């Protein structure tokens with residue numbers, strides 16, 4: 001859901017980050033949506049970080065109509081993630097792990113966001129390790145300091161490790177474990193762009209082509225699973241490319257009730273399995 005960021009852009013971005021850009025928590029800004037000493041504000045900007053690619057911000061607002069707190073990550077005017085709708089992010093984690101063979105599974109999630117996909121992976125049976133690859137350091141910091149709805153749940157889980165880096169560069173390069181070049185995983189589950197044909201940065205386009213998907217497959221153990229989140233309905237052209245790169249590929253529609261419109265909404269989880277031998 002976020003544009004692919006060119007290598008080096010993050011480093012530049014962080015240089016632009018004012019030391020006081022993370023605002024200290026106030027007494028009524030408690031992690032996990034808990035109430036503190038004071039009244040909860042209707043709107044709070046919990047972090048703001050100017051970057052050359054736009055302002056990254058984390059905010060919490062109270063939705064009066066639904067009577068719930070909503071947490072949002074924004075880059076400029078683009079919504080990267082909201083706590084309002086998490087069904088398909090959770091489904092990516094659950095379906096991806098469920099499709100794996102065996103146990104003691106080693107999983108990679110690309111794109112940390114508010115952490116719902118990673119949380120679903122860790123809640124699934126048989127997961128031994130989870131590596132979450134996230135490009136923006138502030139997003140990792142939010143999980144480490146616990147200012148998100150799930151607090152430090154991910155950071156506290158000894159199976160979970162955050163790696164700051166460009167998922168796409170790692171997928172097509174030396175892999176997702178900087179300490180072990182070429183390490184293979186049972187599943188790689190990605191939620192970064194809006195959809196395979198709706199990229200916020202065209203530089204990630206090659207990843208979604210057959211050659212890019214074949215390169216990603218090299219990070220998987222025999223029979224390993226690639227999962228991809230999409231905001232849209234099934235795209236037959238992408239599914240066809242996925243089927244060309246993998247011996248088995250399928251798509252799972254995820255439909256949920258949109259409380260804002262009162263109507264069902266469908267997103268998609270693509271799944272593919274590498275050759276078993």
Ligand SMILES: C[S@@+](CC[C@H](N)C(=O)[O-])C[C@H]1O[C@@H](n2cnc3c(N)ncnc32)[C@H](O)[C@@H]1O
Pocket residue numbers: 001002003004005080081089090110111112113114115116117118133134135136139165166167168191192193
């Ligand atoms: C839509 S959010 C992920 C939402 C997540 N599935 C959840 O459950 O909250 C996309 C995330 O991908 C990150 N991201 C963007 N470009 C990336 C890249 N090239 N490599 C790794 N992470 C990236 C963003 O900073 C953001 O945290």
